Amino acid sequence: MPTIEDYRFGxxxxxxxxxxxxxxxxxxxxxxxxxxxxxxxxDPEDLPEVLxxxxxxxxxxxxxxxLMAVPPQTRARFExxxxxxIAEPTAQAWQTYNRLRQEKRVVxxxxxxx
Numbered sequence: 001m002p003t004i005e006d007y008r009f010g011x012x013x014x015x016x017x018x019x020x021x022x023x024x025x026x027x028x029x030x031x032x033x034x035x036x037x038x039x040x041x042x043d044p045e046d047l048p049e050v051l052x053x054x055x056x057x058x059x060x061x062x063x064x065x066x067l068m069a070v071p072p073q074t075r076a077r078f079e080x081x082x083x084x085x086i087a088e089p090t091a092q093a094w095q096t097y098n099r100l101r102q103e104k105r106v107v108x109x110x111x112x113x114x
Contacts, residue, residue, distance in 0.1 A: 001101050001106075002014050002015050002029070004097055004098055007091060010113050012110060012112055014030050017030075022110060023110050023112070025097065025107065025108040025109075026107055040068045041071065042069065042070045042109070051078070051081055054083050056082075056083070056105045057084045057085075057106045058109065059086045059087075059110075060108075060110075061093035061109065061111055062089055063111040063113055063114045068111045068114075070085065070087040090110050093110060
């Protein structure tokens with residue numbers, strides 16, 4: 001399970017490697033090429049693998065000030081699949097991920113900038 005070591009606007013360090021693009025942290029790997037069809041809005045289609053292999057918890061880092069929206073219908077779609085959704089500014093989301101990853105199967109989708 002990857003460990004997030006640090007986050008600052010536009011940069012995150014996971015297991016000693018720095019990333020400057022949005023990432024999805026899966027239980028066994030990091031996907032550094034994540035992007036959404038609408039940059040500041042999360043849709044279920046933006047996370048197809050999460051729906052195929054549901055974790056217990058999906059943590060959404062909404063960017064430094066929390067501007068990336070998680071619409072009610074998106075939240076509902078993940079919850080219908082049995083996934084608890086936690087959406088918060090990325091500065092808090094990475095810490096929530098580190099805390100929960102010891103207890104549950106967690107995926108984190110983290111927007112690094114706005």
